[in-house]
Each structure stands twice: as structure tokens, then as C-alpha cells.
Amino acid sequence: MALSNNNSKRALLSTGVLALAGLASTPLLAQDAQQIIRDRCLACHTESGTAEAPSFSRISEQRKTPEGWHMTLNRMIHLRNLQISTEEKRALVKYLADTQGLAPEETEGYRYLLEQDTNIVETGIEPGTAEMCARCHSGARFSLQRRTEQEWKYLVDFHMGQFPTTEFHSLARDRQWFDIARNDTAVKLAEQFPFETNAWSNWKAADKSDLMGRWRVTGFIPGKGEFDAWMSAAKTGEGKYDLDIEGTYADGSKLAGKGNATVYTGFEWRASLTIDGVKMRQVMAADKAGNNLEGRMFLAAEREIGGDLMAVRDQGAADIVAVQPSYLRSGVSTELTLVGQNLDGEINLGEGVAVEKVVSRSKDRITVIAKANGAEGMRSVSVGKANAELAVYSELARVEVQPANAVTRNGGADSAMAKVRANYRAVGYSAGADGEAGTDDDLRLGYMPAQWSIKPADEVAAHDKDDKYAGMINAAGIFTPGDAGPNPARKMSANNVGRLAVVASVKDGDTTVEGEGSMLVAVQDFVRRVLD
Incomplete structure (x- = not known):
């Protein structure tokens, strides 16, 4: 499965998903995790409450996903010199996600961030928070947190203290940014994403299903195609499983792998597997009955390269x-x-x-x-x-390219930053009962095989020959951007950036139907940290 590019390992500190997936650790009781907080965190935080129900300042007034808690601990380590072992860190993420996580319905609509599906154009964000928060973060970043109103206000204070120039950025200058952020935006966030909700109270009280057993899995791996498999989950601890997977690709070739998984908050599945020698990650959510898992699987080295994943528990029924x-x-x-x-x-x-x-x-x-x-x-x-x-x-009417909009980044060459690729799929539609393509009546047929090509997005891109320099797309729909650094062959030795249209050509009988997606090839993502 020759999928990963041969660049340095990359990790995104703001997600923590690579570190979360499939972490195995010795099971700890709640008292053990609370003691870790006392030993490692009370130099800055304070404890109140009772021995049976302790409360820790700035910790107990928040709820987050496993990735959110992992982010918090990383920030404490890198900015506040928190001294904590890997095992203690794992134990705290598990404890905090289990006891102060999000209910299943509280993650709905935002799971693309957890699943590392990065080429999503967000819609429906409240205009005030879009201007105040989503100009730097994804909307899902703050939508996957729950805080008291005071904690949302403290978050504004943190931004002012840690990033004082925020007040002078675009959409912040020439207005009373701090007053608006603290007294308006924070209040709205507390109303929209409150710390206490019926959904969380009900989920805490609900019986959680053990996810051990045999699962029928279907999914897609870029460069290999659709597959089906059996995955067995053998329980090794509370919320922890050893995994074995064996299956078949649509072309008849076999796949096999092993790994482990951790389940957080009773439904958040995070797994790490090596399938045919390639390290993969799974991020899925279990339904409330614990009989279905749905999410995404992607390369451990490249979160952008992945596909949909679904698993159904074998309960003996057809x-x-x-x-x-x-x-x-x-x-x-x-x-x-x-x-x-x-x-x-x-x-x-x-x-x-x-x-x-x-x-x-x-x-x-x-x-x-x-x-x-x-x-x-x-x-x-x-x-x-x-x-x-x-x-x-009866007839293919139109083809939709997914993702409709994508960002890739050049890298490699003499750069320490790896290239950020993208993978595409084509979805076919017939015109439906009204016979007119592009209406709500269109019938979705599903993913279809396509021939892939790129072309300049507009006249300027054509003049600059972006399709020649910015990258190339292979037969499997995987786009690889060009090398980093100035290119002497380009006008003014420009970088290998560009604006492209990605074209899917689907053959249907004697005709060919095309669809287009948008591709922006940008410079390296300097926010990411390169690890040796």
C-alpha cells in the first residue's frame, strides 16, 4: 500500500489525534487521575469540594473532546512547564474525556474536525463568533467545547495575555475588541455552548455499551479503493481493545492488520493500526446502542489522505x-x-x-x-x-467532485516541511423525476470511478502556468503539490503555488460527464511542527 510520501513525521499540536489514537496504558481509577491533578497541577490550580467530589479551578468548569483535553495538556507542557509523564498524560486525557466530555449529540455537525477531514468549507456559523473566533480558528474548534460563562470570559483573557496583538488584527482593530469579546461574544458562547446541558446529564447517566466483539467494516483507502473486512476487538482494559482486521479490496486483493483502540466518553473510538505495513488511524463515533461505528480512517503520517469508515457489530442477525x-x-x-x-x-x-x-x-x-x-x-x-x-x-446527469474546495501545500525539496496532499472522489447523480440536473430532485448514485486531470482555475492561473508547476494528480485522484522554494523556471522565480480546477471525467455508456473541484496550492504550513 504505497500511500505515504517520504517526508519527516508531522504532528499537529492543536488536534492531538495522532497521540490519542490507540494509546495503550495501565487502567487507572478516578481517584488515581485526581491524584495526578493534585500532584502535577495544583502549583497553579486550586482544589475545593469534597474528597468524594473534588473540584479543580479552571479544570472542572469545562467539558471537551479527547482532542480538546489533549490540546490543553500540551499547552500546559509547552507554555507553563508542566512536568508530567506520558502515562500520566494518557490517564488524564481518558479521565477528563470520560467525566467532562461531550455527549454524542453535542458533537453532531462538527465531527469533521475530530475526523481530521480538513477540506471542509464551514457554514452556519453565527456572524459574531465568525468575526471574533473563526477568523483564526475553525468554527468546530470552539463548538466542540462547553464552558461556564466565566470560563468563556477567562478564555478571552487568555487570548489577550498570550496573544496581545490579536486586538490589532483584521476584524479586531478600529473597534472595542476586548469589550466586545468579553461582554458580548463570551456571553453568546455560554448561551450556545453551555457547561450544563440535558444532553450531557442524560449521557452521563446512560448505560454505555462495551465495544468488544466482531465488527463488519466497510471503508475507502485512497490509492487502493473500497474494501470490506472483519475487525475483532479484544478487550484489554476499561475502554481499551486489541484489534485484528482482515478483508478484501474491491479489486479482489487482500488486506490485513493489527492495532489497538481506546474508547473515550463511552462512544469516541480512537484507534491506531498497521495495515499491510502502513500506519493508519481511525476516528469513529459509536451510536448510543453501541452497535454501529461511523467515521474516517486516514494515514498516520498524512491526515489529509483518508476516507469514510463504517463498522457494524456482528450480533448474529442478518x-x-x-x-x-x-x-x-x-x-x-x-x-x-x-x-x-x-x-x-x-x-x-x-x-x-x-x-x-x-x-x-x-x-x-x-x-x-x-x-x-x-x-x-x-x-x-x-x-x-x-x-x-x-x-x-438511466443516464448520468452530473458529477460532483469531493472535496469541492481543497487546500494543499508544497514542501519537500530543501524544506523541512512535508507536502500536504489531497485525495479526491467523484459522486454521480441522475436528473431524477423532474429530468433536470442540479435540482433537489437529483438522485444520488454514489461514488463512481473517474479519470482525473487538472487545469488552470482562471485566466491568471493559465498565464502563470499553474497547472505545469503547482503539482500533479494521479489516476487514483491523489493530488501531490510541487516542491517548496523559489522556482527559477517561473516568472520572478515564484514558488510552485497556484489555483487549479480538479476535473473528474466519468464514463457513462457512450458519453463522458465531467465535474470540477477547486484546488488552492499554497506555501508550507508553518503552524505545523516538524518532529525528528
Whole structure:
């Protein structure tokens, strides 16, 4: 699986996801973690409350994700000279995320940040917080925290003390920034993201499911494609598991790997695995019943290179977890694979869809040759009592490139900063019942194979030959930017930056339908820290 580029290891201190994923540590009781706080933190913080229910100033008035608590500890280490061992740090992140985390519904809409899906254009951010906070941070950064009003105000104070020039930045100068931030924005944040919520109270009181067992997994790995696998999670401690995974890619090649996982807050799955020699990370959320996991898997060395991931617990019942591909073109015989578990019984692909041949069949994977006729729309697929859906279409109307907007960064060469790549996928749509493409009636068909190319985004990019210098995209849809540093071949020895359109060309019968995404190739990300 030749996916990672050969650059220095990179870590993003503001996320902590690489350090969180799959950390194994000796289980500690709550009293042990509280004692670590007493031993390591009370030089600056204070303790109150009772022995049974202690309260620690500036700590007990906040709730955060595991990554949020990891960020806090990193800040204490690097800015406040906190002396803490790796094991103590791991124990504190687990304890704080379990006891002062976020409920499942409190993370909804913001999980892209946890899953390291960085090429997202955020929408719906309240204008005041967009101007005050999201000009530097992602909206998800502050939306994944819960604080008392006083703690939100303290956060404003921290920014003033740690970054005093904030008051003179764009959207801050020429107005009473500090007064607005402390007396308006902090109050709004406390109302929108309060420390005490019914969601958190209910989740704390809820019974949490142990996530040990056997899981049917489906996902996508850039450069390799879609896969299905069995993943076993053997419990080694409270919220900790050893993992084994074995599966098959859509092209028939095999995959195998091992690793470990930690579950925080009763539903936040963080895992580290080595699959076919490549280190991968999983970030998923369990549903409240603990029978489904959903999220993303990506390269440990490159969080940008990854894909969707889903896992369904094997409970002995029949279940179809994926149909690959998720669409059939009417009148065309197509190989179709039903991925699931305990698949017994008659195969029914829905109205007007015939099974011409069963190519192979097992209890967890059925491959058939199928042919569809009839009207466009969704079909109900079943194998015995297991059900799924399949899209039937007559003509591909449009192609959507995902991500629609992406930022990559040049690097390598004589630079210590690694290149930041991006991977693309093409989603096909038919025009739907109204016959007009680009409306709400369009039928989503699913991911489709595409030929990939780049071109200048506009006349200026064409004049500067950005498509020649800024980078290249391979057959798998993975874009690699150019080398860092001035390029003597470019006008005024410019860097290998540029603005590009990424083009997906999908063949549909005798026609080809194209879709475009936007790519900005920028200079190195100097916010990231290079580790030896």
C-alpha cells in the first residue's frame, strides 16, 4: 500500500489525534487521575469540594473532546512547564474525556474536525463568533467545547495575555475588541455552548455499551479503493481493545492488520493500526446502542489522505452493510457485491432488477451479475431478512467532485516541511423525476470511478502556468503539490503555488460527464511542527 510520501513525521499540536489514537496504558481509577491533578497541577490550580467530589479551578468548569483535553495538556507542557509523564498524560486525557466530555449529540455537525477531514468549507456559523473566533480558528474548534460563562470570559483573557496583538488584527482593530469579546461574544458562547446541558446529564447517566466483539467494516483507502473486512476487538482494559482486521479490496486483493483502540466518553473510538505495513488511524463515533461505528480512517503520517469508515457489530442477525457499487445503469449487466453478515435466504434486488448470475456467495459476501430495467429510483435490496438500498438510473446527469474546495501545500525539496496532499472522489447523480440536473430532485448514485486531470482555475492561473508547476494528480485522484522554494523556471522565480480546477471525467455508456473541484496550492504550513 504505497500511500505515504517520504517526508519527516508531522504532528499537529492543536488536534492531538495522532497521540490519542490507540494509546495503550495501565487502567487507572478516578481517584488515581485526581491524584495526578493534585500532584502535577495544583502549583497553579486550586482544589475545593469534597474528597468524594473534588473540584479543580479552571479544570472542572469545562467539558471537551479527547482532542480538546489533549490540546490543553500540551499547552500546559509547552507554555507553563508542566512536568508530567506520558502515562500520566494518557490517564488524564481518558479521565477528563470520560467525566467532562461531550455527549454524542453535542458533537453532531462538527465531527469533521475530530475526523481530521480538513477540506471542509464551514457554514452556519453565527456572524459574531465568525468575526471574533473563526477568523483564526475553525468554527468546530470552539463548538466542540462547553464552558461556564466565566470560563468563556477567562478564555478571552487568555487570548489577550498570550496573544496581545490579536486586538490589532483584521476584524479586531478600529473597534472595542476586548469589550466586545468579553461582554458580548463570551456571553453568546455560554448561551450556545453551555457547561450544563440535558444532553450531557442524560449521557452521563446512560448505560454505555462495551465495544468488544466482531465488527463488519466497510471503508475507502485512497490509492487502493473500497474494501470490506472483519475487525475483532479484544478487550484489554476499561475502554481499551486489541484489534485484528482482515478483508478484501474491491479489486479482489487482500488486506490485513493489527492495532489497538481506546474508547473515550463511552462512544469516541480512537484507534491506531498497521495495515499491510502502513500506519493508519481511525476516528469513529459509536451510536448510543453501541452497535454501529461511523467515521474516517486516514494515514498516520498524512491526515489529509483518508476516507469514510463504517463498522457494524456482528450480533448474529442478518445484515447488509454495503452494496458495491451502489448503483445500476438501466439495461446494462453489472457485477454487484453485497457486503454483510449472516447472509442467508433468497436474493432480491428490487423491482425490475434481475439476478442474471451468482458469481460467488458466502455468509458475508455475495457477488452477482445484475441487470436493471424500469423507472429511475431507489430499489429495496434484500437477502432473507437483511435489507439495503440500490439506485437505478438511466443516464448520468452530473458529477460532483469531493472535496469541492481543497487546500494543499508544497514542501519537500530543501524544506523541512512535508507536502500536504489531497485525495479526491467523484459522486454521480441522475436528473431524477423532474429530468433536470442540479435540482433537489437529483438522485444520488454514489461514488463512481473517474479519470482525473487538472487545469488552470482562471485566466491568471493559465498565464502563470499553474497547472505545469503547482503539482500533479494521479489516476487514483491523489493530488501531490510541487516542491517548496523559489522556482527559477517561473516568472520572478515564484514558488510552485497556484489555483487549479480538479476535473473528474466519468464514463457513462457512450458519453463522458465531467465535474470540477477547486484546488488552492499554497506555501508550507508553518503552524505545523516538524518532529525528528
